[in-house]
Amino acid sequence: MPFPSLSIRAASSTVYPVCLSLHHHPNSHHPSPSSTNHDNTNECMKSPKIVRRSLFSLPASFLLLHSSSSLAIDETATPSTSAIDTTITDRIFMDFSVCPSYFRSDRPLGAELSSCPDSEPLGRVVFGLYGRLLPITTANFKRTCAAAAYRGTLVHKLLQGQFFAAGRQGPRRDKGEVQPPPGLVRNSETVSPKAFKLRHARPGTLSLCLGQNDDDDDIKLNPNYHNVEFLVTTGPGPCPELDGQNIVFGIVLEGMDVITSIATIPTYKPAERIRFFNDFAQLIGDERAQTARGMWDRPLKTVYISDCGELKMTKQSLSPPSLP
Structure with missing residues (x-):
């Protein structure tokens, strides 16, 4: 059976029943338009509610049209991460090791960690960088690695179940501090809202330290200061407390077992006193x-x-779609 006209049924089911059912004379059993309280007409027009029984008289085509339009509004209101380009444009490797003799009394004064005589390798980690999304952050990190400035850098902070940080800046190479190489570009992405769209949603997320930066204040006041400190999330879960404070610019491609082994190392916990x-x-x-x-x-x-x-790349690749 063909559906009745949409305009006729909608008018009879949505407009008149709303105003007539809300305002009528208390002594009248049959409300009419003439008995409507005209003072409340504006209120009726502002909230055109549909009475429950009038829904049964609405045509099916109207209900389908109403539901589809509401779904379209919800979809447009939902933020989309499809516009975030997480193409991996560069690959960087880092070899992590342990130096057992670092605190020994016979250690030569001023000796750098890179020349540790009894080094115990933990393994290699390969990072993929998002060069299209964050070109300045990626370029500075890649240049620092290519210049071997991170060689001999201490992992100075480890929050178990969250992340570890390395690359603290300073003049003391014997204490595992970093001296940035010349030629780094001033990173304007640290104040750009677009740089904080990615979240620390999975283990192995590579991020530039801003909120968790441990560089000394006098070093940060240097006009030639460049932020090179970074952190890597260790898992097992996400780290939402890092979102919006640090810039996610890469992901671990290989060596997640090395990240896990670092995360299991005990840390110094001060007593309550x-x-x-x-x-x-x-x-x-x-x-x-x-x-x-x-x-x-x-x-x-x-x-x-x-x-x-x-590490050289033959072609650029896409990161896992679940990352953003």
Whole structure:
């Protein structure tokens, strides 16, 4: 049977029943348009609600049209990550090792970690970089690795179940600090909202440290300062507390077992009494409190980057679609 006219049924089911059912004379059993309270007409027009029984008289074509239009509105309101280009344009490798003799008394004064005599290799990690999405961050990181500036860099922070950080900047190479190579570009992406769209949603996420940066304040005030400190999420779950504070610019392609082995290393955890005194010292403005706090969450083993560099790519590839 053909459906009745949409305009006729919609008018009889949506407009008149709303106004007539809401306002009528209390002594009348049959409401009519003449008994409608004209003072409330505007209220009726502002909220054109459909009475429950009028839904049964609506044609099926109207219901389908209404549901499809509402779905279209919901889809447009939902943020899409399809516009984020996570094409892997470059590959970087880092070899991680442990130096057991780093804290020994017979260690030569000023000796760099890269020349550790009894180094114990942990393995190689290969990172894929998002050069199209973050060209400046990627170029600076790639240049720092190609210049071997990360060689001998200490993994100075490890939050178990979250991430580890490396690449702290400073002049002391014997303490595993980084001296950025010349030629780095000033990174304007650190203040761009587009650079913070990707989330720390999976283990092995490579991110430029901003909110978790441990560089000294006097170093950051240098006009030639370039941020080279980075972090890698270790899992097992995501790290939403890092989102919006650090720039995700890469992912682990190979060597996730090395990341997991680093994450299992025990770290320094101060006692509750030490934490209390440190909080009090920081409250009264004692600068030594921040210096002491920098020792917290450090691995009890000396993990460092023994080698790094760039790997040639035959062609660019796409990262896993579940990353954004």
